[in-house]
Amino acid sequence: MSSGNGDQPVPIAEPKGKLGVLLPGMGAVATTFIAGVEAVRRGLAAPIGSLTQMGTIRLGKRSDKRVPAIREFVPLASLDDLVFGGWDIRKDDCYQVALNGGVLESQLLQQVRPFLEGISPLPAVFDQHYVRRLVGTHVKKGKTKWESSQMVLEDIERFRTQTGAARLVMVWCGSTEIFLQPQEVHQTLENFECGLRENHPAIAPSMIYAYAALKAGVPYANGAPNLTVDIPALTELARQNSVPICGKDFKTGQTLMKTIIAPGLKARMLGLAGWYSTNILGNRDGEVLDDPESFRTKEESKLSVLEHILQPDLYPQLYKGFCHVVRINYYPPRGDNKEGWDNIDIFGWLGYPMQIKIDFLCRDSILAAPIVLDLVLFLDLAQRAGMRGIQEWLSFYFKSPMHAPAVYPEHDLFIQLMKLKNTLRYLRGEDLITHLGLEYYD
Ligand SMILES: NC(=O)c1ccc[n+]([C@@H]2O[C@H](COP(=O)([O-])OP(=O)(O)OC[C@H]3O[C@@H](n4cnc5c(N)ncnc54)[C@H](O)[C@@H]3O)[C@@H](O)[C@H]2O)c1
Secondary structure, X not given: OOXXXXXXXXXXOOOOOOEEEEEEOOOHHHHHXXXXXXXXXXXXXXXXXXXXXXXXXXXXXXXXXEOXXXXXXXXXOOHHHEEEEEEEOOOOOHHHHHHHHOOOOHHHHHHOHHHHHOOOOEEXXXXXOOOOOOOOOOEOOOOOHHHHHHHHHHHHHHHHHHHOOOEEEEEEOOOOOOOOOOOXXXXXXXXXXXXXHOOOOOOOHHHXXXXXXXXXXXXXXXXXXXXXXXXXXXXXXXXXXXXXXXXXXXXXXXXXXXHHHXXXXXXXXXXXXXXXXXXXXXXXXXXXXXXXXXXXXXXXXXHHHHXXXXXXXXXXXXXOOOEEEEEEEEOHHXXXXXXXXXXXXXXXXXXXXXXXXXXXXXXXXXHHHHHHHHHHHHHHHHHHOOOOEEOXXXXXXXXXXXXXXXXXXXXXXXXXXXXXXXXXXXXXXXOOOOOOOHHXXX
């Protein structure tokens, strides 16, 4: 990308027709998202937390007073054009899942009940080896991983025909899979396709959905910390087929707080001795994360954030060797209403110690649902603007943002937001905002 200053706008195809949203994993997050979109369409509630629906963007100089809504500035699909489908290892329709999940109140759910009852998951690609706490009763019976990928491809094409969707986007909202490290089979598309045929154990179900999506030209976002699309074989396929991708792991709750507070401490050159984070949550996600192998995937994702923001190598006196601990405890009475505690040991002038305590009583799926919506709309925009491969400007939404091999991931929420908004300005040929501002004082 060039600087964008004075550049021509990037040609972007208009969002004509329906946009199909495909969700592997129709649990708490997916159903809270779908029910929420329908509630907003019917004027029953507001899309709080969604940048695409609520956000504005400043253009030009502060004195110009040009601050359009983001959804008027770039051509996003309208909520009215969204249609939904997906897969799960259980047969329950979206109403049943939302009711059991207990995230949304019954009064709201009843009003969107017929709509939710009309959306049922297709049989999943699933293997308990990758999510040990779950038992699948509604699963495909492909003999090889290759066969399973072809079945998902058929599902995608059937959904396209049945709904008449002009474009599709896929967002992984499935459970967190066991920890996998990149291996030979992930390095090239050829190895990966060979691995699919040979049932290679390092190819997890989430990768099979991702492969099928990219083959079908469908943008893919990964809401969980699994490797999934973050392997050279699939980033290569995304580039080959001109498909935008992003991930990993929705940035909600405790990590959102971390990436808000840590940049502030660093900005003021305050030191960090330790950061202890612990959570209790009682939804199915919590149950899955109770398995050490799934938790390990999550832990890796949560731990990397502080190192990248604080840069201990650049600031050894302030951040070298700080202690960072993250715990998740499955505690059923809490359901989706997670409680996250943080104890932060910092030090200031002359090394004097201080403490910060955070007690965040959050709602996991309420924080995640608007992220799914924004990712759907922005990935669709990216594809219509001819963007392909890793979309680093969507790092804003993730705990472990995907990034080019040559750079480290950007975790600071405020830099991420600036990157996102500057990308939108670039697309429209507007000046990028540098916050220099000297011109106001000439
Ligand atoms: N809610 C948040 O704040 C948040 C934040 C970051 C990441 N996440 C991640 O998002 C994902 C969804 O969270 P949730 O709270 O909705 O969990 P959930 O357990 O309610 O839903 C996950 C669903 O995925 C299904 N599933 C598992 N494997 C599958 C497969 N191979 N194919 C199809 N379906 C499959 C499960 O049956 C379940 O219905 C989890 O991986 C979670 O870690 C959530």
